[in-house]
Amino acid sequence: MVLETIFAMSQQKSWEITRFLKTLTYFDVIPFLNNIPVIKEMILGQESIAQPSFSPQKGTILVAGATGGVGKRVVQRLQQQNYSVRVLVRSIDRSRSIVGENLDFYEGDITISDSLKPELMKNVTGIICCTGTRIQPVEGDTENREKYYQGVKFYEPEVAESTPEAVEYKGIKNLVQLAYQEMQDSSYLPIFNFRNATEEIKSIWGALDDVVMGGVSESGFYLDHQKAVFSGNVSTENNGGFASVRTKNFESPLNLSGYQGIYLRVKGDGNRYKFFLRCDSSWDGIGYAYSFDTQKDVWLDIYVPFAELTPVFRAKTMNDAPPLDASQINSMQLMLSKFEYDKQLNPYFNPGQFRLEVEEIKAYREGKTPQFIMISSAGVTRPGRTDLDLSQEPPAVQMNEQLGGLLTWKLAGENSIRESGLRYTIIRPCALTEETEKEGLYFEQGDTLKGQVSRETIADLCLLLLKTPEAVNKTFEAAKSSEFNSPEMWRQKLSQLTTDS
Ligand SMILES: NC(=O)c1ccc[n+]([C@@H]2O[C@H](COP(=O)([O-])OP(=O)(O)OC[C@H]3O[C@@H](n4cnc5c(N)ncnc54)[C@H](OP(=O)(O)O)[C@@H]3O)[C@@H](O)[C@H]2O)c1
Incomplete structure (x- = not known):
């Protein structure tokens, strides 16, 4: 086709073959020419040889707690769906083996506000916060935290390092404040x-x-x-x-x-x-x-x-x-x-x-989507509630005091998001499991739901929420449903939930 056009058009007077070749070479239409640098340089000039490659700026999704069970799955899905991803981790060296190499790493600790600088939020249009106080069995865990992650058999738990007050409340507040000051409005990319x-x-x-x-x-x-x-x-x-x-x-x-x-x-x-x-x-x-x-x-x-x-x-x-x-x-x-x-x-x-x-x-985008998605927990309002039989509640509720007020501080962290002025969605999952089978989801509000749900499913839900204006400013509990339903159905159900007052 190229040669035919050259022949036909060269018969016409004012047509310029050099501009024709220049255009095709610029857009790499004739690969054999572009593979010979001397010819490419002859046609396009010196600059063409060292042309920088360019990717338009993309809105970045920040994942906090990217090394955790939910966090690493969120990162994996974001990458699969071609998002630009930044991960907030406490140790970059340690994180590489968990989340991979090809990521925009930012080292920081949410409990130390000085470690969170404005660059953390550069180009960020959405945050998925999967952080959580490190909990471990009193008897100890394996290197990969298998006892913590399995989520079905009960092991006597204890707080392993920073206190729930520091992580669940002060840490979340630090992150939310910075996000509110520095984040881009995700209605435009x-x-x-x-x-x-x-x-x-x-x-x-x-x-x-x-x-x-x-x-x-x-x-x-x-x-x-x-x-x-x-x-x-x-x-x-x-x-x-x-x-x-x-x-x-x-x-x-x-x-x-x-x-x-x-x-x-x-x-x-x-x-x-x-x-x-x-x-x-x-x-x-x-x-x-x-x-x-x-x-x-x-x-x-x-x-x-x-x-x-x-x-x-x-x-x-x-x-x-x-x-x-x-x-x-x-x-x-x-x-x-x-x-x-x-x-x-x-x-x-x-x-x-x-x-x-x-x-x-x-x-x-017309509908405004959530800017801050937080993985909280079912049960955050239950300690001390008189309308519930606490002896029937999951261990995390019964052991709230023993675990340094874990759920109480998570609720305080939730409140700092609700009061922040950011568009948010707060997910309160029931007991998290390592199940890999596809699951349906059931949502409820009022914090009485019990059950289990896999980290895989919660990660899928986070990705859906990034595109779901119907979920803005809503807090809800989530558990695996008895029958399978697809993310499209989740969206419908989310739209029926009540917006926080
Ligand atoms: N386990 C359950 O059954 C259950 C049920 C409902 C809700 N949840 C909640 O769901 C969320 C996700 O659970 P998960 O099992 O995925 O948690 P996880 O595996 O323990 O991950 C927690 C993440 O938070 C990070 N983190 C902890 N302290 C931090 C700090 N000071 N600064 C920055 N990052 C910090 C950890 O980083 P490092 O790798 O550096 O430690 C890790 O990446 C948590 O909030 C959890 O409480 C859990």
Whole structure:
């Protein structure tokens, strides 16, 4: 196809083969050329050889207590689902063998506020807090804490190190206070911030004009005073009529599941432009397009809802295409074209000079999701309650005093979250087990629930909560249900729970 285009177009006068090759080389369309550095350098110039790779900034999920039974499973799932993960651990060296190497580690102790610096919250859009006072059998445990983790057979327990007051209350309060001051609002996920752009941002956007089809339009993308400018000259000569800039494929696909769409802050010239997302990594695959109008010299907020994107292949709509997979965004593109879709004309199109300024590209979500998810415990309100027969309660309730007021301090920690101003969800699991079979979940409020639930299931629930606005500002108990139900059903049940007053 490349050679045919070169031959056909070289017959036409004004077409530039060097720009054609430059475009294909820039986007790595001709792998054999790119594998020969001398040729690549000849076509693109010296800079091309040492191009930095770029991944758009992703919202980071912070996991506190990442080395624990629930925490390590949460981390594993976040990585599988392509989240950017930071882990707060007390010893990085010790943690590597538990959670793996490829993580953004932060060493700190929640009970020591000085060890929690603002950098801990950099880019953080969600926190999953799985910390807990270290409890062990009085008789001792194995190196892997097998007696603690099994959760079925009773071993006389004791507090192993820091007190519940320090971990469950002061520690949680320290973390919550810092989160409230420093955390980003998770309703937006910054992707390209051209107000504060880096060289990497510049290097990932490249011109992709109708030169690839034989046309002579020419555009570029450059940074200028805290914004990016997409500008050039669009021409209909040689049956052309589009100019665009596209990103190379991101280093790893961007996971925008849970978001409703893309927000663009732009200032245009009255033209109608298109914005594209691609969820496969191929050069010439399906693009998901959205047209937006601009006003000359007026800054506009453009919202591009994923649900309103049109799947297109070379400007032909593809009605049978699957909907956009927002968890796999590989590239973005901005375009000015003579055509809308299926040969319909762009009603505002005028050939010639054009200019679109872009300040910011972010993902947005409409419903606000929880910012702080805490694993607390069933039973936190039960010590001292007169409406309950304490002799029928689980050991943690009966032994609350002996365990340094473990549940009482957990309740105080919960209260500091409820009072914080953050959007939160507090899960109070019943006895935790190491069961690996898939389980259904049962939720209740009022703190009388008894039962068991696996750490695997609680980790699955945490991941669901990150995308569940229906769970915001709710506290509930959770146990394995007698019948299996799926996370979709959990979402429904969560929506029926009462919001905390
Ligand atoms: N066991 C049960 O049946 C049960 C039932 C209901 C609720 N829960 C609660 O559920 C939560 C998760 O349970 P789990 O079994 O996964 O707990 P776990 O395995 O004991 O993990 C606790 C985590 O907290 C971390 N941690 C402790 N003190 C810390 C501190 N001062 N600063 C930073 N991190 C600290 C630990 O880190 P290190 O590795 O450095 O120690 C560990 O990663 C806990 O809050 C637990 O109380 C347990």
